[in-house]
Amino acid sequence: MWRERPSRTLLKTSGFRLALRSLALSLGGAILVFLIIHRDADTIWREQNDIAVQAAMSDLLSDIQEDNQNVAQNVRDTMDEGGGLFFADFAPDGSFRAGNFNVTPAVLASWHGTRNFEREDGLTLPPRVLAVRGVAHRFGNGEVIIIAANASPLLTLNALVARSFAAVFGTILALGLLSGYFSARTASRRVDGYAIAINEIMDGDLTRRLAVGRAGDEFDRLATGLNAMLQRLQELMENLRQVTNDISHDLRSPLARLREHLELSRRRFAGAELTSMFDEALAQIDQALEIFTAMLRIAEVEAGARRRNFADLPISEILDGLAEAYEPAFSAAGIGLTVDVPAGLVLRGDKELLQQMLANLLDNVTLHAGATQARIQAAQVGRRISIEIADNGAGIPAAQRGRVFQRFVRLDASRHLPGHGLGLSLAAAIAALHGGGIELQDNHPGLKAVISLGAK
Amino acid sequence: MRILLIEDDPKAAANLRAGLEPEGHQVTVAPDGRDGLLSAAAGGFDVLIIDRMLPLLDGLTLLRTLRGASIHTPALFLTAMGGLDDRLEGLRAGGDDYLVKPFAFEELSARLIALNRRSAAPPKRTKLKIADLELDRLSRTVQRAGRKIELKPKEFELLEYLLLHQGEVVTRTMLLEDVWGFHFVPQTVIVEAHISRLRGKIDHGFVPPLIHTYRGAGYKIDVA
The missing domain is CATH 3.30.565.10 (Histidine kinase-like ATPase, C-terminal domain)
Structure with a gap:
């Protein structure tokens, strides 16, 4: 037989490809949800942070205007009031005058408006504070004050979001691949089962049927339909066989009687001329019978049932x-x-x-x-x-x-x-x-x- | 030979009786499967001729029942069923031979004689002899008048088959089936060509000729 073997390649099964597609869709959805959560959390925290820092800066600047003391003193006073914020005051030459954190000259030079900086960028911060976000105010004389808030919670939040995302992503991926693999295996096992059954039917076993499960799923519906078709085919083949047998019997029996009759007559009537006539008639019958036998044989071979032997x-x-x-x-x-x-x-x-x-x-x-x-x-x-x-x-x-x-x-x-x-x-x-x-x-x-x- | 003919077609039965009785056989006809089974079971027959499509009990079941009851009278199916699997079914049911209708009387007659002799065959002989010809089945050698004759394997088997049926006519189809295992009749004169070769080896230059041709029927190995 020239037959394709049922393919064992997972990627070639439609069930697995379908599972991959829905997996990609779920993962895409998860990514979207996490992006939105990440962006919103970030924005909300920044806004609140920036409002607090701006308010502190306004208070400080108005204090400086009112009491006419030097900037460093005001910074120290405000710092003592607490509030959890970070302050720093730098002289016009960049030297540190007052404050509860310090930055390198490079950071100081680049700090304009609201900025984020991490400890690694060159900040001297208390332990556990990893990053800050705040504003720098530059006075006309070149003095600079910076007020910033602890930005560590934002980092922590981002890390948390990233970790949860990785966990969810991984779980969906693993479960999706697993369920895809199992559903593809179940499906291809059933299809392989059908292929085996169909090969056996082609080999001549017309009584063979496809297995129908109890789930009533699309495979079962397909198998039920195919089985009904096979039943019909089997009945038709049996009818055909019956008709062929009947024709064969009904044609052979009279031919047989005719042949017997001719043989008996040849024996009974002597004479060379008659004998050769009977011989000729018998030869004709045998020739007709040979054709008949050959035709029946061709039909029998073409029906394919012989393959089971x-x-x-x-x-x-x-x-x-x-x-x-x-x-x-x-x-x-x-x-x-x-x-x-x-x-x-x-x-x-x-x-x-x-x-x-x-x-x-x-x-x-x-x-x-x-x-x-x-x-x-x-x-x-x-x-x-x-x-x-x-x-x-x-x-x-x-x-x-x-x-x-x-x-x-x-x-x-x-x-x-x-x-x-x-x-x-x-x-x-x-x-x-x-x-x-x-x-x-x-x-x-x-x-x-x-x-x-x-x-x- | 006492023959039980189980055949439902009265004309066919009458023809068979008319064909077989002049050859010295006694023919009893059973018109249906049940009657056939009872008669066959009662015994007293040398050979059974069974049609396959019979009223009341089909031929296959009939013979299976007989064989199941340890009745081993040689049986020949004579039937219009000539499909590829039909002969095999007949032999599996316990048939000793299978002949498809229509048939030649010579063919049926030769097969009945062979069947009857097979059931009464003496224990296996290792040497088969006729006149001055001797075939040794163990050493697979043949000699005539003391002279060794070289035969090819098929020629040996052909001679062996003829000798096992000596004095009987064996037909071309019997030889095709039993010597070559062909269950069809080729257009080429295979059997004739082999017989002619065999004759050239065992009859040429010897007296009397042993292989005889019966035109339209077959061959016989015999002294006269």
Whole structure:
């Protein structure tokens, strides 16, 4: 059989791809939610922070205006009032005058308006304070005061949001992949089950059905529908078989009686003329019967039910046996027969049918080819077995080679010879049953029948 | 030979009786499966001829029942059922031979004789002899008039089969089935060509000729 094996690649299963898509969607949603939470939390905290710092700055500046003391004193006084804020006062030359935190000159130079700075940027801060956010005010004389609030909670909050996000993301990813894997495995197991059942049905077991689960899901609905179809097919095939049997019986029985009658009459009535008449009539009946048998056989082979009897066959031995059986007849017809078959070739098939197929092709050589040499060859080519039956006779014109496989087609040259034009049709049907085919080629000169069959 | 013919078609039964009785056989006809089963079970027959499609009890079940009851009278199915699996079913049901209708009387007659002789066959002989020809089944050698004759394996088997049936006509299809294992009749004259070769080896240059041809029927190995 030429059949694709059920694919085991996870990515190729539609269930897993569907799971991946919905997983991507969930993850996208999670990212969006976290971005919004992160941005809002950040904004709200900044706004409150900035309001507090601005208010402190306004208070300080108005104090400085009112009491006319120097800036450093005011900073120290305000600092003593507490409030949890950080203050720093720098002289115009950048030296530290007062405050509860300090910054490097580089930070001082770059601090304009509201800014965020972390300890690593060059800030001297109490322990546990990792970052600050605040404003710098520059006086006309170059003196600078900075008021900032502890920004560590924001960092902590951001870290928390990032950690929760990582946790949620990871959990969704893991669960999504896992559930995707399991649902894909469940689905592909069911599909594999169907594929096995369908192969068995194709192999001729028409009573086989697909498994239907109890869930009533789409697979079960599909299986139920297919089973109904298979039931119908089986009934039709049985009807056909019954009709074929009936026709066969109803046609054979009267033919049998006619034949018996003719034989009995031939015995009863002596006389050379009568005897030859009876012989001729019997030969005609036998010819009609041969056609009938061949047609029934073709129909039977094409129905495919025979596949369930397939076994591993030593095709080398079968070919040798046929060659041995045909050799004296070939020799008597003046045809030299060479056999080139390696030992040990095995294929899965039906022995009786393969013998008949090969015999039909060999019959064509002895009856129609007009050859002096013939050759039987066989070889294993990958997973297939190739058998060639070649002769050096008249051959068949290329245009007619396809036609000879059709039923009842007999080429003009062979019309006067025995045969019924069904031999090659039957051979082709048998090759097809074995997952192969027969091709007729030019043998320069003569004809070469190349049979390709599925190996074991 | 006492033959029980289990056949529901009266015309076919009459023809068979008319064909077999002149050859010295006694033919009893059973018109349906149940009657056939009872008659066969009662015994007294050398061979049973059974149609497959029978009223009341089909031929396969009939024979299976008989075989189940340890009645081993040789049985031949004579039936219109000639499908690929039909013969196998017949043999599995306990049939000893299977012939599809229509048939030639010579064919049926030859097969009945072979069946009857098979059931009465003497224990396996290792040497088969006719006139001055001797075939040794153990050493697989053949000699005639003391001269060794070289035979190819199939020629040996063919001669062995003829000798096992010596004095009886064996048909072309019997030889195809039993010697070559072919359950179809090739268009090529396979059997004739082999017989001709065999004749050239065992009869050429010897007296009397042992292999005889019966036109339209088959071959017989016999002294006269």
